Every structure is written in structure tokens, then in C-alpha cells.
Amino acid sequence: MRWQPYAIRITHYFLESSPRSAVHTTDPLPKAVPSSQFHAAMETTQERTTYEQERDKPLPSLNHGFLQAIITGELLRYREKYTPFSELTLQIDDLHVTPDLCVYPKMEMNFQEDVVRMTEPPLITVEILSPTQSQQDVMDRINDMLDAGVKSCWLVQPVTETITMFTGDEKPTTVSTGTLRDPVTDIEVDLADIFEEG
Structure with a gap:
């Protein structure tokens, strides 16, 4: 699943202390996502958006x-x-x-x-x-x-x-x-x- 900024509305918090870290949202998720992975995906997507906006072209393959x-x-x-x-x-x-x-x-x-x-x-x-x-x-x-x-x-x-x-x-x-x-x-x-x- 490709994460998009603001696509998920977080209503609670990340359960860092839980053996199975989960994300509580109002939208269904395919599976529990550790907070570190969630934030990394969000940051990567934002970086791509910035690159494309600054150069007016897609990321190089x-x-x-x-x-x-x-x-x-x-x-x-x-x-x-x-x-x-x-x-x-x-x-x-x-x-x-x-x-x-x-x-x-x-x-x-x-x-x-x-x-x-x-x-x-x-x-x-x-x-x-x-x-x-x-x-x-x-x-x-x-x-x-x-x-x-x-x-x-x-x-x-x-x-x-x-x-x-x-x-x-x-x-x-x-x-x-x-x-x-x-x-x-x-x-x-x-x-x-x-x-x-x-």
C-alpha cells in the first residue's frame, strides 16, 4: 500500500509500548503499521512531491x-x-x-x-x-x-x-x-x- 499524506485520519496515537504496535484510525487499514514505518513512508512521499514540484518533472527511474x-x-x-x-x-x-x-x-x-x-x-x-x-x-x-x-x-x-x-x-x-x-x-x-x- 502506498501511503499518501493526509490520506489517513489519526484519531488516537501510536502504541509504542505494545508488543504489536498499531495505528488507530477512523479508516480501515490492511494491517498494523509500526510508527517508524508510517512516518518513514510519509516523509518519503513528501520528499518525492518536493522533488517533482521544484523540478517540474517526475522522479528519475x-x-x-x-x-x-x-x-x-x-x-x-x-x-x-x-x-x-x-x-x-x-x-x-x-x-x-x-x-x-x-x-x-x-x-x-x-x-x-x-x-x-x-x-x-x-x-x-x-x-x-x-x-x-x-x-x-x-x-x-x-x-x-x-x-x-x-x-x-x-x-x-x-x-x-x-x-x-x-x-x-x-x-x-x-x-x-x-x-x-x-x-x-x-x-x-x-x-x-x-x-x-x-
């Missing part, structure tokens, strides 16, 4: 997280000219979005000073489609980012093992084999290296 790490490694090969970032929030005029990855021209990092939101558009953003995410929602985000000045947006689709590249007015390019070459940065990514584990 196993495949999503793996591909994000692999693509980051590929982008780091170009760090002499470009600086890649993961989960960096962009605040460009009215656009507030957190792409999975983005690439800026080479930046000098200062760990004594930090930036919470970037107000300049990156050269590239990368969005990895999650299983619970609507493709139309992702397309809307991509169009918004292009309108805000992002030069190139990549859409990674794990199920089809493809990457589609959007560059403004030009028609999108979908690559399923071989090498994807970004025309804005000349960054090249071999799809065999991205999807080899699949």
Missing part, C-alpha cells in the same frame, strides 16, 4: 539515472571547451526549468561562491524521457527552452534507444545508430557507448 550518468561522462570529454552540468536550474525571463543536463561554454568554477539559478541560456540541454513522463510535456519544455535562447536540445528516449536533436527552426534529427553530432558545439556522442548496456 533506474534507466534514467544510468543514462544521465553515462551522458555526463561523454560530455566531460569536451571539458576543455565546454562545462556540463547536471540538474542545474535555469531562470531565463519567465522560464523556470531544470533540465537533466546542460552544457555551457567553458566556465571557471569557484567553490567558495555558488549560483542557485542560471539566467543565461546554455548551449545544449538534455532531457531524458522518464516512464511516467508525457512526451508532450517534454516537447513543451524543449520548445520553451529553444524560445528562451537554448541553441540545441536533445531528447533521449531509453525505450527506443534514440536521441532526437532540436535546433530551433531546423527539422529535428533522430539518431538510432552511429554518432550524434551537435552542430552548435561539434560535440559528438556515439550511441553505442550510450546504450551498450541495453
Whole structure:
């Protein structure tokens, strides 16, 4: 059973001293739940809600997280000219979005000073489609980012093992084999290296 905040109305208290800790509620429960498990479930659900609200997208799945790490490694090969970032929030005029990855021209990092939101558009953003995410929602985000000045947006689709590249007015390019070459940065990514584990 998946616990939802405020879905259960507690009328009494947790019987911590009882050999069989139970939750007294006005709603039927499938079985007794120890208070530690109940609170852990409540906190986990709240954390997920906060993550989704802040980033305006669902939690990353196993495949999503793996591909994000692999693509980051590929982008780091170009760090002499470009600086890649993961989960960096962009605040460009009215656009507030957190792409999975983005690439800026080479930046000098200062760990004594930090930036919470970037107000300049990156050269590239990368969005990895999650299983619970609507493709139309992702397309809307991509169009918004292009309108805000992002030069190139990549859409990674794990199920089809493809990457589609959007560059403004030009028609999108979908690559399923071989090498994807970004025309804005000349960054090249071999799809065999991205999807080899699949």
C-alpha cells in the first residue's frame, strides 16, 4: 500500500509500548503499521512531491539515472571547451526549468561562491524521457527552452534507444545508430557507448 499524506485520519496515537504496535484510525487499514514505518513512508512521499514540484518533472527511474550518468561522462570529454552540468536550474525571463543536463561554454568554477539559478541560456540541454513522463510535456519544455535562447536540445528516449536533436527552426534529427553530432558545439556522442548496456 502506498501511503499518501493526509490520506489517513489519526484519531488516537501510536502504541509504542505494545508488543504489536498499531495505528488507530477512523479508516480501515490492511494491517498494523509500526510508527517508524508510517512516518518513514510519509516523509518519503513528501520528499518525492518536493522533488517533482521544484523540478517540474517526475522522479528519475533506474534507466534514467544510468543514462544521465553515462551522458555526463561523454560530455566531460569536451571539458576543455565546454562545462556540463547536471540538474542545474535555469531562470531565463519567465522560464523556470531544470533540465537533466546542460552544457555551457567553458566556465571557471569557484567553490567558495555558488549560483542557485542560471539566467543565461546554455548551449545544449538534455532531457531524458522518464516512464511516467508525457512526451508532450517534454516537447513543451524543449520548445520553451529553444524560445528562451537554448541553441540545441536533445531528447533521449531509453525505450527506443534514440536521441532526437532540436535546433530551433531546423527539422529535428533522430539518431538510432552511429554518432550524434551537435552542430552548435561539434560535440559528438556515439550511441553505442550510450546504450551498450541495453
